[in-house]
Amino acid sequence: MTCAQAISALYRTLLAHYGPQHWWPSRSGMRWEIAAGAVLTQNCAWGNVEKAIDNLGGKAFLPPEHVLAMPDDSLREAIRPAGFFRQKCAYIKNMARFFIAHEHECLHSEDTIDWRNRLLAINGVGPETADSILLYAFNKPIFVIDAYTRRVAKRHLGLDIAQYDALQQVFMDALPRDVYVFQEYHALIVALCKESCRKSGCGALCAKL
DNA sequence: AGCCAGGACTGAG
DNA sequence: CTCAGTCATGGC
Numbered sequence: 001m002t003c004a005q006a007i008s009a010l011y012r013t014l015l016a017h018y019g020p021q022h023w024w025p026s027r028s029g030m031r032w033e034i035a036a037g038a039v040l041t042q043n044c045a046w047g048n049v050e051k052a053i054d055n056l057g058g059k060a061f062l063p064p065e066h067v068l069a070m071p072d073d074s075l076r077e078a079i080r081p082a083g084f085f086r087q088k089c090a091y092i093k094n095m096a097r098f099f100i101a102h103e104h105e106c107l108h109s110e111d112t113i114d115w116r117n118r119l120l121a122i123n124g125v126g127p128e129t130a131d132s133i134l135l136y137a138f139n140k141p142i143f144v145i146d147a148y149t150r151r152v153a154k155r156h157l158g159l160d161i162a163q164y165d166a167l168q169q170v171f172m173d174a175l176p177r178d179v180y181v182f183q184e185y186h187a188l189i190v191a192l193c194k195e196s197c198r199k200s201g202c203g204a205l206c207a208k209l
Numbered sequence: 210a211g212c213c214a215g216g217a218c219t220g221a222g
Numbered sequence: 223c224t225c226a227g228t229c230a231t232g233g234c
Contacts, residue, residue: 042216048232049215083231087217126217146215162224190215 004174006157011181014188023187024136027053028061031107032099034137036067038129039091040082051081064096091124098122112140127164135186141179143171144186148193 001009025046026033033053040049055078056062067075075092076085098119106115112134119130127145134140145168153159153167161167175181 038215041214043214044216044230045214045232047214051232081231083214084216084229085231087229091217124217128216132215144215148215186215193215 003157003159003170007171007174010152010156011175011185011188014192015184018188018191021184021187021191023183023190024132025050027059028057030061030063031103031137032064032096033061035095035099035133036061036092038132038137039088039095039124040079042084042088042129044083048081048083052079055079055081064099068093068096068100087124091122094122094124107138112142115140116142127168131168135179135182139179139183141177141182143168143175143182145171146186148189149186151193152189 024034024037026037036056037049037053040052053061056067070078072089076089079085079088079092082088102118106118109115115138116130116134119125119133120127125133131142131144134142135144145164149171150167153161153171159167159170161170171185175185
């Protein structure tokens with residue numbers, strides 16, 4: 001079995017086992033909330049991010065103009081549960097400026113790579129954050145690599161590639177250029193890792209992997 | 210009590 | 223490019 005076939009096979013196995021995830025929890029349904037969440041979740045448990053999001057309006061998530069206008073002290077207090085609150089305060093304001101200026105433009109652009117580069121130019125946005133925003137907030141066809149993906153790639157696919165872009169390319173070359181597939185695949189990898197973590201063995205599924 | 214969680218930035222070699 | 227140090231909270 002080729003590497004590409006193994007990547008496709010793993011996707012089918014995970015999808016059959018866990019079912020569609022319809023991922024990126026967002027209560028308000030705003031693209032902006034997804035992007036802010038992507039920054040807040042940097043090296044931090046999602047449960048802590050939810051507290052921060054609740055503090056920023058939860059279901060009625062505050063629009064970027066409002067967050068940008070908040071005094072740093074207030075914004076820091078709101079996002080404190082997500083950790084690194086001093087830097088994340090600045091990062092989120094950078095992201096708010098991007099949304100105010102470019103949300104509509106980015107949404108209707110076909111040039112994903114161009115917008116990926118623009119996101120990467122923002123202080124506080126690295127490859128994973130940029131790709132998460134493009135894939136889940138803007139529905140662009142790009143594959144997200146994170147710590148979970150690296151673990152699964154190494155463990156179940158024998159892929160030990162250090163460079164972010166290189167590993168991303170392997171997945172993208174192996175799969176159809178399909179937003180839905182990219183969204184589900186990443187979500188399914190997270191589902192697998194969370195479950196293995198809880199049960200300290202992965203049970204029935206691991207036998208198939 | 211420590212380790213880690215859906216990273217990114219900076220500086221050094 | 224690779225690597226360590228830094229940033230901070232909450233859950234287990």
